[in-house]
Amino acid sequence: MHVGGGFIVFIVNFLIRRLAQGVIIVFLVSFLIFTLLRVIPGDPVRLMAGGMAPDHVIDQIAEDMGLRDPIPVQFVRYMGGVLQGDLGQSFIRPASGAAVGGASFDDNTRSERAEVFDLIADTAPFTLQLALLAMAFALIVALPVGIYGGLRPGKWPDRLALYMGSLFISLPNFWLGIVLALVLSVNLGWLPAIGYQGFAYTILPAIVLAVEIAPFLIRSLTVSVAQNMRENYISVAAIRGIGHRRIVMAHALKNASVPLLNLLGVQFSMLLGGVLVVEFIFDYPGLGLLTINAVLQRDFPLIQGIAIVTSAAFVVINIIVDLVATTIDPRLEY
Amino acid sequence: MGTPLLDVSNLTVAVGEGASAPRVLTDISFTLEPRGILGVIGGSGAGKSVLAKAIINWLESPLRVVTGKVMFEGRDILTMSDRETRLLRGKAIGYVGGNPSGALDPTMTVGAQIVEKLQAVEPGTSYRKAQERVVALLDAVRIPSSDQRFNEYPFQYSGGMMQRAMIVDALVSNPRLIVADSITQPLDVTVGAQILKLLRELRDEFDTSILFVSNSLPTVADVSDRVIVLDRGIAVEQQPTADLITSPRSAETRQLIDELPTLWAHDDRSRLKPASEDARPIMSVRDVSRNYALASRGLLNFGPKRILQAVRHVDFDIYEGENFGIVGESGCGKSTLTRLLTALEPPDTGQITFEGKDIFGRGKEGTRAFRRRMQLVLQDPYNSLPPRNSIGTIIGEPLVIHGLASRKERRSRVLEVMAEVGLPASLYEELPMVLTAGQRQRVNVGRALILEPRLMLMDETLSALGQTEQGQLLDLLEKLQAQHGVTYLYISHDIAMVRRVCARVAVMYLGEVVELAENETLFFNPGHPYSRALLSAAPTLESRRYRSEDCLLDGEPPSPIDLPSGCAFASRCPQAFDRCLIENPRLQSRGGLNRAACHLLDSENTVPKEVSA
Numbered sequence: 001m002h003v004g005g006g007f008i009v010f011i012v013n014f015l016i017r018r019l020a021q022g023v024i025i026v027f028l029v030s031f032l033i034f035t036l037l038r039v040i041p042g043d044p045v046r047l048m049a050g051g052m053a054p055d056h057v058i059d060q061i062a063e064d065m066g067l068r069d070p071i072p073v074q075f076v077r078y079m080g081g082v083l084q085g086d087l088g089q090s091f092i093r094p095a096s097g098a099a100v101g102g103a104s105f106d107d108n109t110r111s112e113r114a115e116v117f118d119l120i121a122d123t124a125p126f127t128l129q130l131a132l133l134a135m136a137f138a139l140i141v142a143l144p145v146g147i148y149g150g151l152r153p154g155k156w157p158d159r160l161a162l163y164m165g166s167l168f169i170s171l172p173n174f175w176l177g178i179v180l181a182l183v184l185s186v187n188l189g190w191l192p193a194i195g196y197q198g199f200a201y202t203i204l205p206a207i208v209l210a211v212e213i214a215p216f217l218i219r220s221l222t223v224s225v226a227q228n229m230r231e232n233y234i235s236v237a238a239i240r241g242i243g244h245r246r247i248v249m250a251h252a253l254k255n256a257s258v259p260l261l262n263l264l265g266v267q268f269s270m271l272l273g274g275v276l277v278v279e280f281i282f283d284y285p286g287l288g289l290l291t292i293n294a295v296l297q298r299d300f301p302l303i304q305g306i307a308i309v310t311s312a313a314f315v316v317i318n319i320i321v322d323l324v325a326t327t328i329d330p331r332l333e334y
Numbered sequence: 335m336g337t338p339l340l341d342v343s344n345l346t347v348a349v350g351e352g353a354s355a356p357r358v359l360t361d362i363s364f365t366l367e368p369r370g371i372l373g374v375i376g377g378s379g380a381g382k383s384v385l386a387k388a389i390i391n392w393l394e395s396p397l398r399v400v401t402g403k404v405m406f407e408g409r410d411i412l413t414m415s416d417r418e419t420r421l422l423r424g425k426a427i428g429y430v431g432g433n434p435s436g437a438l439d440p441t442m443t444v445g446a447q448i449v450e451k452l453q454a455v456e457p458g459t460s461y462r463k464a465q466e467r468v469v470a471l472l473d474a475v476r477i478p479s480s481d482q483r484f485n486e487y488p489f490q491y492s493g494g495m496m497q498r499a500m501i502v503d504a505l506v507s508n509p510r511l512i513v514a515d516s517i518t519q520p521l522d523v524t525v526g527a528q529i530l531k532l533l534r535e536l537r538d539e540f541d542t543s544i545l546f547v548s549n550s551l552p553t554v555a556d557v558s559d560r561v562i563v564l565d566r567g568i569a570v571e572q573q574p575t576a577d578l579i580t581s582p583r584s585a586e587t588r589q590l591i592d593e594l595p596t597l598w599a600h601d602d603r604s605r606l607k608p609a610s611e612d613a614r615p616i617m618s619v620r621d622v623s624r625n626y627a628l629a630s631r632g633l634l635n636f637g638p639k640r641i642l643q644a645v646r647h648v649d650f651d652i653y654e655g656e657n658f659g660i661v662g663e664s665g666c667g668k669s670t671l672t673r674l675l676t677a678l679e680p681p682d683t684g685q686i687t688f689e690g691k692d693i694f695g696r697g698k699e700g701t702r703a704f705r706r707r708m709q710l711v712l713q714d715p716y717n718s719l720p721p722r723n724s725i726g727t728i729i730g731e732p733l734v735i736h737g738l739a740s741r742k743e744r745r746s747r748v749l750e751v752m753a754e755v756g757l758p759a760s761l762y763e764e765l766p767m768v769l770t771a772g773q774r775q776r777v778n779v780g781r782a783l784i785l786e787p788r789l790m791l792m793d794e795t796l797s798a799l800g801q802t803e804q805g806q807l808l809d810l811l812e813k814l815q816a817q818h819g820v821t822y823l824y825i826s827h828d829i830a831m832v833r834r835v836c837a838r839v840a841v842m843y844l845g846e847v848v849e850l851a852e853n854e855t856l857f858f859n860p861g862h863p864y865s866r867a868l869l870s871a872a873p874t875l876e877s878r879r880y881r882s883e884d885c886l887l888d889g890e891p892p893s894p895i896d897l898p899s900g901c902a903f904a905s906r907c908p909q910a911f912d913r914c915l916i917e918n919p920r921l922q923s924r925g926g927l928n929r930a931a932c933h934l935l936d937s938e939n940t941v942p943k944e945v946s947a
């Protein structure tokens with residue numbers, strides 16, 4: 001199977017099929033969000049133009065922006081833009097500087113509103129950096145604890161993994177965030193906590209997130225390592241004369257890595273899409289904070305843009321995970 | 335002779351600690367010379383596997399060596415350090431178990447894992463060198479296109495091929511001793527026979543000694559120079575093979591020999607009832623086919639869909655009250671046919687009627703009613719019973735599913751059935767854990783019987799049982815048939831059992847019925863070369879009517895995907911000729927109820943003639 005051209009054919013088939021599925025998913029998500037945003041009460045134009053603007057001005061702006069057209073028409077127009085990489089413009093934010101919600105209706109800088117694409121492109125790297133660091137922290141703890149726990153079922157390493165997982169899972173993230181900020185930042189002054197002025201600002205929120213996801217990684221590892229160590233091929237390997245180290249490293253861990261990989265994919269997607277609370281607590285300028293503000297300000301184009309970008313990211317992560325998993329365990333191809 | 339390679343003396347193994355711990359091996363002593371093949375035979379639970387594991391010092395708690403020595407080339411394996419044992423294991427002693435599936439890491443290619451093993455026990459071997467050696471050995475055990483197979487994963491191997499790969503794995507380090515525990519048990523007789531042949535060749539070629547463990551006396555007798563008979567952990571007899579068979583000394587050995595079903599000699603225990611043409615068919619299978627479409631392998635899934643033809647134009651009748659058998663190698667379509675006959679899947683074309691009615695013709699209700707009158711009794715007595723339900727609940731469950739009896743009626747009905755299948759009423763509240771293999775099978779039979787079916791389909795039901803238990807179960811089934819007039823359909827790869835009970839037999843190969851014959855005709859005058867190959871491979875102590883040298887071909891059936899035109903057996907048929915490659919032979923009558931599909935029959939006049947032994 002993985003011999004010669006067969007593998008290339010498989011990869012190409014796989015990518016094309018999965019990308020096509022991905023496009024459909026992203027399209028459906030967009031349509032859902034788009035429709036929801038337009039049927040919930042509240043007129044964003046009123047927010048944009050300011051409470052003082054006369055009704056005819058509001059109507060005029062709305063008309064100009066096409067907001068009075070039927071939803072499908074608006075959607076088609078919007079998606080036409082998306083296909084060309086244009087996610088539209090923020091209702092609220094100017095091209096530079098902070099949000100200007102509630103600005104005066106005759107403010108002539110209003111046409112200089114920020115591109116949604118730029119807003120996302122500016123914040124996404126921060127979230128990506130946070131997610132990667134959180135993942136790294138979580139793995140540094142989960143790998144040794146989980147693997148060792150799985151190799152010694154019922155013994156103290158197993159119990160350590162269990163207790164550690166239960167402890168981590170019972171800590172609420174907002175509480176942990178505040179405590180860590182108070183202790184490490186305010187009292188000890190070791191790490192900066194609020195805002196972002198350099199890489200060090202990522203560490204505290206990453207620790208909080210790592211504590212949040214580590215229990216799942218530990219659990220998955222202990223279970224799948226222990227399960228693989230009970231497999232026939234492991235005990236047979238010893239009889240075949242293969243050393244214990246190699247049995248664990250090259251076989252048990254390799255087999256246990258597939259479920260872990262799937263879990264990592266899911267966790268990573270969650271980190272990209274929804275670290276709302278943690279970014280909010282630490283005032284960390286990532287996608288989470290951007291989302292919160294966009295929602296509070298009813299900045300529809302921005303909410304939509306974020307939804308499309310994150311769902312596209314989910315799709316890509318998923319494809320990568322499945323591709324790697326199939327390379328590790330070729331049975332998945334069938 | 336010099337010092338023996340292996341010298342086991344006074345080996346006693348117990349389960350658990352303490353002087354009163356039950357013994358599973360008692361005072362076993364034997365020696366194995368270089369180049370010798372020593373057979374170990376015994377019923378299930380006799381201690382064969384424990385003995386095999388003790389020899390490689392692989393006993394896991396609660397098993398414990400009480401006394402004894404296992405001297406290998408003058409050193410006691412049982413007192414070696416872990417390190418020494420490990421060096422000995424992969425290198426000097428190879429072990430092959432009876433369960434090749436799951437014996438290798440599913441995520442690595444078979445070749446890479448054998449190379450890994452060789453490099454582990456012979457550090458410093460280059461990958462290239464190791465690979466060359468593995469491919470050469472894969473060739474030696476007749477794995478076709480070995481250099482391609484080297485790069486395939488375990489799940490791409492059939493059971494027979496995997497067993498051969500495990501033999502290569504054991505051989506690759508040129509061990510002085512191979513311990514083979516039940517290696518032919520999971521295999522088809524044809525493949526098993528090939529493996530036995532291979533072992534003998536290996537001994538001749540590589541001077542390997544072999545400890546061959548099996549529960550089948552004919553199989554052990556086939557390969558071994560000497561045989562030890564184990565019974566409940568005691569070596570009751572030890573003799574050169576020929577002497578053991580002609581003049582057994584112990585009662586246990588004599589019983590083993592007497593219980594063996596015979597293929598050609600007259601057998602008093604034969605349960606055959608002659609087939610008759612005037613009997614009424616209870617089930618008719620008319621030109622039934624079943625295909626599965628597989629994804630194409632081309633770019634973007636373009637290109638022709640690949641079709642797997644699992645069952646092809648199968649056509650037969652099963653008569654009321656008879657025993658009908660279906661035999662064939664694994665992968666020949668038996669399981670698919672079982673699913674069709676039990677209405678789990680409809681056929682693509684053709685029709686299956688039961689008591690005159692199409693089993694799919696009357697909607698869901700009709701199918702449900704049919705399923706009550708036709709019951710499937712499954713194979714694998716160790717895994718099919720839910721471990722946490724009481725035996726009474728398990729047997730009564732079909733009544734609940736079909737909503738047939740109130741709670742009170744159910745209990746009395748279950749007890750009635752338990753009595754009928756020979757299970758003591760005291761087992762009603764017990765869990766399946768306490769049952770022996772034979773009793774488990776009785777539970778399965780009782781579960782089917784409770785719905786008072788007209789037809790019972792036995793899918794490899796008896797193949798996991800030892801000879802004694804199998805005989806008892808056959809007695810039971812016969813009794814039930816006499817009382818209730820049930821019809822049995824046996825699906826099996828056990829030719830000897832089919833010989834004993836089935837009046838008519840269908841032989842399947844690659845989805846087709848290639849021969850449909852009455853018992854005597856099939857065994858004494860088979861009409862199809864494949865039937866002869868099956869007969870030549872069946873384990874037996876009798877002198878064979880068909881020698882495997884003439885009838886048995888190497889290899890395995892071709893893939894049922896994209897079958898070539900012509901006779902499907904042509905690639906392995908010793909008698910194939912030009913026409914076979916072009917034209918698929920049709921089933922033709924050979925007189926009476928006998929039919930076979932082979933072009934050679936055109937020259938044989940339809941009157942069956944006697945074939946010399």
Ligand SMILES: Nc1ncnc2c1ncn2[C@@H]1O[C@H](COP(=O)(O)OP(=O)(O)O)[C@@H](O)[C@H]1O
Pocket residue numbers: 349358376377378379380381382383384385394395396397
């Ligand atoms: N790991 C074990 N723990 C406890 N009892 C065992 C274990 N393995 C085997 N036995 C017992 O030892 C006896 C012999 O078993 P075994 O060697 O597997 O028989 P055989 O291979 O001849 O069928 C049986 O009574 C079985 O229950």
Ligand code: SF4
Pocket residue numbers: 862863864901902903904905907908909910911914919931932933934
């Ligand atoms: S038709 Fe030809 S190939 Fe097929 S079984 Fe008969 S002789 Fe062999």
Ligand SMILES: [Mg+2]
Pocket residue numbers: 382383516
């Ligand atoms: Mg055994």
